Amino acid sequence: MFQDVVICGGMRTPIGSFRSKLSSVPVTGLGSTAIYATLEEVGLKPxxxxxxxxxxxxxxxxxxxxxxxxxxxAGNFCGSTRCVKSCYSCSVIAIFHGLDVSTIVTAVNKMCASGMKSIMLAAEHLQLGLQDFVIAAGMENMSQVPFFLKRGVTPYGGLYLTDGVLRDGLVDAYSSLHMGACTDQVAKKYGISREQQDEYAAMSYRRSAAAWENGVMAEEIVPVEVKDGKNTFIVDTDEEFPKVNYDKLPTLKPAFTDSQ
Structure with a gap:
């Protein structure tokens, strides 16, 4: 018989803009911040x-x-690419947080559905009685994804850098089609006009602004402390939604194809 599954709670960091306020925070730091804030919020011992x-x-x-x-x-402590801390150090960090180093952790890559798939896997393990308490999470920092350079002998004409965000994140490995271009094709197939897309986008921005204004988002946000040299500042609000220009929206050129 399947066991009942209960979601105890959930917290998230603010959503940052590309190469903006949260860009210097390692993805592991963002993930760790949200995970431990959630455990603290629901009163569960790690x-x-x-x-x-x-x-x-x-x-x-x-x-x-x-x-x-x-x-x-460990993301909060040794996320720097210059860090060479040993596995023992990371074990000490885990103990500091109260989480046993024997905790089973699995990374899930199912593109945009990665976080959702993590929830599904966690629920299945609980339903089957394999575990009693499971964390389901998702994390990303596209601003820190590097450019790639192939190893080997330098070819005639030089080397070319490959954008890791595009290569591993946004371009289909089979058709070489950008995810945005794929969306354009779907919109064309189902007769979704440029005007309808603009209207939906504007509605989404307005809903986000209203949610923040009415305090709806506050209960799910954990502020992130960002170090900038000797200075420190706090990011506690999503960055992107205030940047919208509703008058300019209908005049923007298509980002991926010429299709309107």
């Missing part, structure tokens, strides 16, 4: 967590096993 599933699509250069870093708390 030591009772037996397993975790963490969605992450473009983890390049985040260090070995980024999902495990986030769950054990």
């Amino acid at each position: 030591s009772i967590v037996q397993e975790a599933f963490v969605g992450v699509v473009v983890p390049a250069n985040a260090g070995q096993a980024p999902a495990r870093q986030a769950v054990l708390g």
